[in-house]
Amino acid sequence: MTRLTREACAALDADDPLAPFRDEFHLPEGVIYLDGNSLGPLPKATPERLRQAVEQEWGTGLIRSWNDAGWIDLPFSLGDRIGRLIGAGPGTVAVADSTSVNVFKQLAAALALRPGRRVIVSEATNFPTDLYMAQGLAALLDRGHELRLVSAEEVPAALGPDVAALMLTHVDYRTGAMHDMAAVTRAAHAAGALMLWDLAHSAGAVPVDLDGAGADLAIGCGYKFLNGGPGAPAFLYVSKAIQETYRQPLTGWLGHADPFAFEPGYRPAAGIARATTGTPSILAMRALEVGVDQMLRAPKAALRAKSLALAETFMAAMAQETAGQGFRLLTPADAARRGSQVSYAHEGGYAIMQALIARGVIGDFRAPDILRFGLCPLYVRHEDVWDAVRTLAEVMRSGEWREARFARRGKVT
Numbered sequence: 331m332t333r334l335t336r337e338a339c340a341a342l343d344a345d346d347p348l349a350p351f352r353d354e355f356h357l358p359e360g361v362i363y364l365d366g367n368s369l370g371p372l373p374k375a376t377p378e379r380l381r382q383a384v385e386q387e388w389g390t391g392l393i394r395s396w397n398d399a400g401w402i403d404l405p406f407s408l409g410d411r412i413g414r415l416i417g418a419g420p421g422t423v424a425v426a427d428s429t430s431v432n433v434f435k436q437l438a439a440a441l442a443l444r445p446g447r448r449v450i451v452s453e454a455t456n457f458p459t460d461l462y463m464a465q466g467l468a469a470l471l472d473r474g475h476e477l478r479l480v481s482a483e484e485v486p487a488a489l490g491p492d493v494a495a496l497m498l499t500h501v502d503y504r505t506g507a508m509h510d511m512a513a514v515t516r517a518a519h520a521a522g523a524l525m526l527w528d529l530a531h532s533a534g535a536v537p538v539d540l541d542g543a544g545a546d547l548a549i550g551c552g553y554k555f556l557n558g559g560p561g562a563p564a565f566l567y568v569s570k571a572i573q574e575t576y577r578q579p580l581t582g583w584l585g586h587a588d589p590f591a592f593e594p595g596y597r598p599a600a601g602i603a604r605a606t607t608g609t610p611s612i613l614a615m616r617a618l619e620v621g622v623d624q625m626l627r628a629p630k631a632a633l634r635a636k637s638l639a640l641a642e643t644f645m646a647a648m649a650q651e652t653a654g655q656g657f658r659l660l661t662p663a664d665a666a667r668r669g670s671q672v673s674y675a676h677e678g679g680y681a682i683m684q685a686l687i688a689r690g691v692i693g694d695f696r697a698p699d700i701l702r703f704g705l706c707p708l709y710v711r712h713e714d715v716w717d718a719v720r721t722l723a724e725v726m727r728s729g730e731w732r733e734a735r736f737a738r739r740g741k742v743t
């Protein structure tokens with residue numbers, strides 16, 4: 331294999347059709363940002379969009395803006411736009427609440443649709459909040475529901491006649507490994523179970539076709555690859571096929587068939603609106619829509635091609651520059667099974683990442699020993715990947731990561 335060089339990386343960037351997007355982000359001087367899988371960076375258009383929403387829509391429009399500025403329909407108009415990123419047709423996606431709360435609503439709806447079944451299957455290594463919410467729901471229902479946790483390989487065998495729902499994160503938050511959405515959904519349906527996908531690391535990161543895969547339910551996150559800002563609203567998907575029978579327990583007034591009739595009894599709205607609960611966060615959605623609209627402008631095929639190419643560059647540079655330093659690749663080598671991040675295990679992972687961040691290369695660490703690098707094709711260049719890996723090699727060569735200051739842990743890791 332030919333030796334990778336900075337010049338070769340820069341040459342890849344010269345041919346990049348997505349290159350103009352980089353300038354649309356506020357990226358601080360001296361920082362290489364490889365953590366957009368945890369918190370996407372700020373699009374330059376967002377502050378102005380927010381200023382306009384605050385001063386004109388809120389300040390001048392006041393309460394009239396619920397109708398005049400389209401606030402009341404924003405969860406659905408923005409949901410439809412997110413739908414275009416995840417293969418979900420109009421009227422199947424709403425922006426609402428947090429991912430965690432949406433897990434609760436979606437799982438509760440799934441269990442209600444499979445009343446004779448008592449098992450939720452998921453991966454033991456799934457993102458903990460998904461598992462915690464399932465545990466809380468089971469405890470609240472108090473009808474003997476069981477959360478059956480298995481490895482990814484054991485999922486097919488775990489799907490028996492007692493399973494109500496299979497809940498999986500499409501792209502593993504630790505390793506970046508991606509499930510075959512269509513095949514897994516088919517297996518869930520063959521067992522009579524409903525399929526709930528968590529798209530936290532998929533929306534805006536990899537091609538997704540929820541309708542095409544026949545998925546029943548999905549949830550996803552606004553502040554990761556969609557660049558919606560810290561704590562951005564989440565979204566949820568309910569397939570057309572189950573919308574009429576779908577009922578979720580957080581039956582707030584904005585999920586009512588006629589909220590402004592102010593009736594004493596709850597009646598679910600038609601369509602996806604019944605998946606929503608209360609008054610949406612308009613300012614947060616105005617920020618999120620900047621990120622979503624920007625993503626929609628980028629050609630999908632180019633996004634995926636560059637994401638995979640960045641990962642190839644990353645892995646090749648790591649193999650070349652940090653051989654023998656104890657890094658173990660966790661991300662599948664097979665491109666078809668990869669999300670938009672690369673991960674390595676290293677026993678010194680936490681301190682190494684802190685030392686790397688101190689040098690301006692921002693990735694993140696996940697317990698117990700995982701270094702994660704998010705590769706967002708809208709703003710990460712091959713040149714950045716090269717520089718990041720060279721910096722990591724320097725952190726290892728110098729031994730600086732062993733300094734005591736890099737072992738101290740903050741509240742957020």
Ligand SMILES: *Cc1c(COP(=O)(O)O)cnc(C)c1O
Pocket residue numbers: 428429430431457459460499503528530531551564
């Ligand atoms: C980031 C993430 C979440 C986050 O949930 P919040 O309610 O936004 O805190 C949930 N699930 C997965 C798989 C995630 O990666």
